[in-house]
Amino acid sequence: MPTTMLTVDASRPASAPLADTLRMGTNTSPDGRTIGINSRYLTRDGEPWLPVMGELHYARVPEARWDDALAKVKAAGVDIVSSYVIWRYHEPRPGQFDWSARFDLRRFVEACATRGLYAFVRIGPWVHAEVRYGGIPAWVVDQVPTRSDDPLYLQYVQRFFTEIAAQLEGLLWKDGGPVIGIQLENEYNLTGPQQGPAHIATLKRLAREAGLDVPLYTVTGWDNAVFPHREVAPVFGGYADLPWGTSTKMSPPNEVYGFRFTSRVGGDLGAQTHNSEPGDADAVAGETPFLGAEFGGGVPTMYRRRPVLDPDDIAAMLPVQLGSGVNLYGYYMLHGGRNPPGDVDGQESTATGGYNDLPIVNYDFQALFGANGEGHPVLGKLRPLHLFLQQWGSELATCDVYAPELVSRGADDLETPRFSVRADGDRGFLFFNNHVRQYRMPVREGVQFSVKLAGRTVLLPAVPVDIASGISFVWPVGLALGGARLRYASAQPVTRLSAPDGETYVFSATHGIAPEFAFEPGCVTRIAPVDSRSSLTTDEADGVLFVRPTPGSVFVATCSDGKRITVITLAQEDIERLSVLPFDGQRRLILTDALAFERDGELVLRSKEVASFDVDVYPPLQRRPVATHAFVETPGSSVFQRFAVSVSPAAFDISVTPAREALRVPSIVSGGAARAAVEPAPECFGKAAAWRIDVPSEALNTPGLSNAYLSIRYSGDVGRLFSGANLIDDHFYNGLPWEIGVRNVAIDPQQSLMLTVLPMRADAHVYLDARYDPRPLICDQVAVVLGVSWVPEYEVVFSCA
Structure with a gap:
């Protein structure tokens, strides 16, 4: 078979970081620890730092679930929790602030500290967040020009920032707390009167005057964003699909699956305002590191577009963006949730001037953790990469990005192989991606990589390999393993464990490719499997020792210094089940x-469900x-x-009784700012079909369970679930089961639940994934419940007292 040689020249020395290119806040804690930033990466205690950050909105999660959620976030390999402070929740009436219960910002940040998590507070005042007016209270919007240096608006903003600072007193980094950063505004590209970069400078000044003195100040950098140079660091992102788009068809290939070698700015991220000028992000690329804040951990379900993501649609983005130079990977969202109970008009909607229609309550986002805090399958795909960054992120952070000899022509070029190298001298990492959402990539046959480093050229692997469609990976080059050094490995590094008897290194086998570890001459004197269940072969060529274990095998290498290291290579299906916990x-x-x-x-x-x-x-x-x-x-x-x-299995029968049949609904109307399908008017929901759901009271709080879920399968347009007269959850049909954690919503055990389903018309001009689209099977409209089940979530706790 002919060899496909993929070549990259990474011999140019990595550029040295520039210091003092940004005017940030106090970066030293009382015990002398530091958080810093230079032109290329973040630092922690003076060392390069490449953390993972994830968005969790405290106001969208019941406060009783915060500690639980943050413990799971920590276990996922996340370092920083970011969260919007949504103004409308905290000051619903002028001068009357609410920082209680699920709005208790202080308690949430304290909980982050308890779990060993840093906090990044996104204070707006306009945050988007798929809420009405971007989170600015209606009483402000009704009175003054927002997002500008209007004096009265700034007076209200200053009062809000002062309240935030009071909540965070003693919790900032300089005080020994976990808050290391503040994000100002969001998606700001306005350049009219009293707007532009000067407004961001004003917001930063107001935040600092209020007492919000932190090591890092950021703004979003996409969609031609404007901001004052040297005062803030831009952050970037990208999403696997565009639910804020207007097309009713499958999206074209997305730019998030292609490496970024020129601009850090991604494609459409859903900003609601527009700017025809270039913006400031690219202009400061030489002075600021490539930081991410909104790489989609999923996507929201919007009325006119309802994409369903597969786990690899999200997982493939991470190696691509790391291989593009990202030195902070931030998810939006990391953890889904629900809008606060009773806020029935707080969602973004076309009826109130928004660009999109969102559910009134539900904000699952198909994120790593769903609206109830349940782990979605994508979590197992991403956690190994988070563990990799926790272990080797400091080494990756200093590496420059090197484009291959042959670069993809664009997002729709599915033929050119997609890869990059980040290197620093004679070490680095190879990033490869052969996955594009909803498009089948060709099998890459007979592939070898030629990586020219500062002192030599590395050819890997030894024998050409086929790379299947849908595969993405990170392979190390020149990686030290204790006293040994790998020339390369055709397996992905995951983590390292230290013990008195030596270090253990964990790797993930790349699906369809035999793992191969090439040790530099003389660094290893002996290789041995740990037992008869570990199978491997070894050979030597030009002094290089090649070790080829089968996935699941473990071998011990004796290094030339006499110390031993253990290498565990897990198959992909096992690596997705792996956590690393104290x-x-x-x-x-x-x-x-x-x-x-x-x-x-x-x-x-x-x-x-599994006992x-x-x-x-x-x-x-x-x-x-x-x-x-x-x-x-x-x-x-x-x-x-x-x-x-x-565990002793638990089960309850759920009674579902038809209450009324659906009436015929009118055609969906086009309109709003997007001039596309808009959610039906409130009066239309009286035509929905309805069912009574009876849940035994003991099913709502069964001892020994951490939670239980009502899993609703239906076909229609919009589902709503009521407890008495209170709307407790809603759902735009997308084909996925709709799950409601009984401990995440307020269910009155004395009343039946009422489920309503607004019919989906056969001519509805909305986008649905073809796998779940009922319209080809109907001639008029559909509103049916296919099943409602009770799904237990068992909890088992181990201790070693």
């Missing part, structure tokens, strides 16, 4: 189908654990200690 005195690998996280020194396992599951632990525990449910130790795989866990 337990029984040290960080351990946890392999399980359950959602795993650490809470107050205990190992918590959450299993949705029996395994959990594998490495290194083996020093003490026999105790658990809240029955478990037995069983033979594990290779070096892992395995426990089989069994």
Whole structure:
């Protein structure tokens, strides 16, 4: 088979970072720790830092669930939690502020600190967030020109910022707290009277005068954003689909799957204002690092466009953006939620002048964690990369980006292979992507990479490989493993564990490609599998030692300094089950189908619907654990200690009774700022079909469960769920099960639930994923409930007291 040689010249020395290009705030904590920024990367305690940040809106999650949510976020390998402070929630009437219950910003930030998470507070005052008027209270919008230096508007903003500062007193980095950053405004590209970069400068001044003195100040940099140079750092993003678009057809190939070698600015991110001028982001690229804040952890479901993402649609974005030079990866959203109860007109809607129509309540976002805090399948795809960044992000941060010899012509070029190298001298990482959402990429046959580094050229792997459609990966070049050094590996590094008897390195096998570890001459004296269950081959050429384990195998390498390292190579299906958590005195690998996280020194396992599951632990525990449910130790795989866990199954029958049939609904109307399909008027919802749902009271708070879900499968246009007269959740039909955590919403056990489904017309001009579109099967309209089930979420807690 002919070889496809993919070449990149990464021999040019990495550029040195420039200091003092940005005027930020106090960056030193009382104990001397520092958070810094230069022209190329962030620093922590003077060392390069490449963190993962994720958006979680405290006001959209019941306060009783915050600690739980943040523990899961921490276990996902996330370092920083960002959150909008949505003004309309906190000052619904002039001068009357509400910082209580789910609006308690102070308690939320304190909870972040408790979980060892940094906080990035996005104070607006205009935040978008798919809320009415971008979060600015209606009483402000009714009175003054917003998003400008209008004196009265600034007076209101100053009062709001002062209130925020009071909530965060003692919690800023300079005071020993977790708040390391402030984002000002959002998607700001306005250049009219009293607007433009000067307005962002004014907001920064007001924030600092209020006492919001932090190491980092950012603004969003896309859609021709404007901001004052040297005063703020722009942040960037990209989404796998564009639900704010107007097309009723499948989207063309998206730019987020192609490496960015020229501009950091992505494509359409849904800004509601427009600017014909170039904006400021590219102009400061030499002075600011490539930081991300809104790489989509999913997408919202909007009325006119309802895309359904597959896990790889999100997972493939991460290696692409890292390979493009991103030195802070920020998700929007990381954790879904629901708008606060009772705020029935607070969502973004065309009826109130918004560009899009959003559900009144639901904000699931198909994110890593859904509206109820449940882990979505994409979590297992992304967590290994987060762990990689926690371990090797400091090395990656200093690496420059090098484009290949042959670069893709654009987003719709599906033929040219997509890859890049980030390198610093004779070490670096190779990033490759062969996935584009909803488009099949060609198999790359007989591929080898030629990477020219500062001192030599590395050819990898030794034998050409085929790379299947849909595959993306990160491979190391020149990576140190303790006393050994890899020339390269055709497997993805995940994490490292340290122990007195040596270090353990974990790699992920790339699907369809045999793992290969090429050790530099003389650095390793012996290779041995740990047991008969680990299969590997070795050979040597020109002094390079090649080790080829089968996925799931473990080998020990004795280094020339006499120390030993252990290398675990997990198959893709196992790496998606992997968490790395502190337990029984040290960080351990946890392999399980359950959602795993650490809470107050205990190992918590959450299993949705499945009452029996395994959990594998490495290194083996020093003490026999105790658990809240029955478990037995069983033979594990290779070096892992395995426990089989069994929980008494719980089940309840849910009664669904038709209450009324749907009436015929009128055609969907086009209009609004987008001149596209708009959500039906409120009066139209009286034509919806309705069902009474009876849930046994004990199903709402079953002992021993962390939660339970009403899983509703239906076909129609819009679903709404009421407890008495209160709307507790809603859903624009997209084909996915609609799940409501019974501990995430307020359900009155004394009343039946009422489910309504507005019919979907056969001629509805909205976009639906073809896999779930009912319109080809109907001739008029459809509003049916296919099933309602009760799904338990079991919790098992292990401890080693």
